[in-house]
Amino acid sequence: MRANADCLALFTLLYNNGGDTFNPVFTSAGAATTRAALGTAAAGWAANARITLPQTSSRDVGGAGAGTGLTAYGLGAAVGAETVTLGVTNLAPHVHGHPSGTNYMSYPGLGLGLASGPDAGVDNVANTASTGSGTPFGIVSPRVMVNWMIKL
Numbered sequence: 001m002r003a004n005a006d007c008l009a010l011f012t013l014l015y016n017n018g019g020d021t022f023n024p025v026f027t028s029a030g031a032a033t034t035r036a037a038l039g040t041a042a043a044g045w046a047a048n049a050r051i052t053l054p055q056t057s058s059r060d061v062g063g064a065g066a067g068t069g070l071t072a073y074g075l076g077a078a079v080g081a082e083t084v085t086l087g088v089t090n091l092a093p094h095v096h097g098h099p100s101g102t103n104y105m106s107y108p109g110l111g112l113g114l115a116s117g118p119d120a121g122v123d124n125v126a127n128t129a130s131t132g133s134g135t136p137f138g139i140v141s142p143r144v145m146v147n148w149m150i151k152l
Contacts, residue, residue, distance in 0.1 A: 003048060013147065014051050015041035017064075017075035022144075026050040054078075060143035073145040080140035091132035 014023055020034045027033050028048035038044040044051075054076045066072035073079060 008045055011045055011051055012041040013075070014053070015044055018051070018054065019076060022076050022078055023052045023054045025052075054144050054146060056144045056146075058142060060141055062143045062145050064145040064147050075145055075147055077145045078143075079145070080142040081138060082142055084137050084139070086137055087135075088131055089133045089135040090137045092134050093130060093132045095130050 015025070015035065025033055025035060025038060025044060026049065028050070030050065033049065035044070038047060038049055055078075059078070059080075062073065064073055064075040064077070
């Protein structure tokens with residue numbers, strides 16, 4: 001454990017921007033506690049509380065903040081999923097059926113065809129209802145957001 005004064009800024013950053021689930025805090029004895037129980041970052045530091053680094057197992061590491069035209073993610077945010085199940089609402093709007101302008105022959109007893117006879121010249125289109133809406137779905141791989149710090 002390193003509790004030197006030069007760690008106070010990092011402790012405060014993680015304490016104020018993290019969460020009890022993603023980077024939990026512990027008492028000086030190592031018992032689990034919460035930020036609410038400790039109070040401020042300064043109070044936690046004075047009580048020699050311990051703080052964990054954000055859990056990055058099986059996750060990419062991304063920079064906290066927002067790039068131009070991108071979603072803003074806060075420090076310690078865990079986002080994304082390994083898999084996404086697409087639903088009908090994620091599909092582009094479309095209609096199932098036969099192309100317009102096609103003539104169909106009738107096959108009595110089979111339930112096939114819509115015209116009254118071969119090449120009846122009738123434009124019979126059998127479409128189902130429109131489906132799909134084009135609702136976007138997530139494509140962010142599992143990642144955790146951190147601040148990159150370079151000390152020279």
